[in-house]
Amino acid sequence: MSDELLTVPEAMAKLKLGRTKVYDLIRTRRLASIKVDGCRRIPATALGNFIAAQMGEAA
Secondary structure, three states: OOOOOOOOHHHHHHHOOOOOHHHHHHHHOOOOOOOOOOEEEEEHHHHHHHHHHHHEEEE
8 A cells, every 4th residue: 555645434435334433443543543634544554554453363
C-alpha cells in the first residue's frame, strides 16, 4: 500500500466494515489514525498493518 491517507468511508469500503466498527477500531487503537484539522484520516500503511495483524491472529 502507498503512503496515502484514507477517509473513514474509504477505510470502511476497503475493510468491508461499517462506520461504527471502524471508529471502534480507531478508539481501541487497533487501527491507527491521525487527525488533520479535525478530519480523521487512516494511513494506508495502518490499514495494511491491521490486516496483517488480523491474519496473524487467525494463524
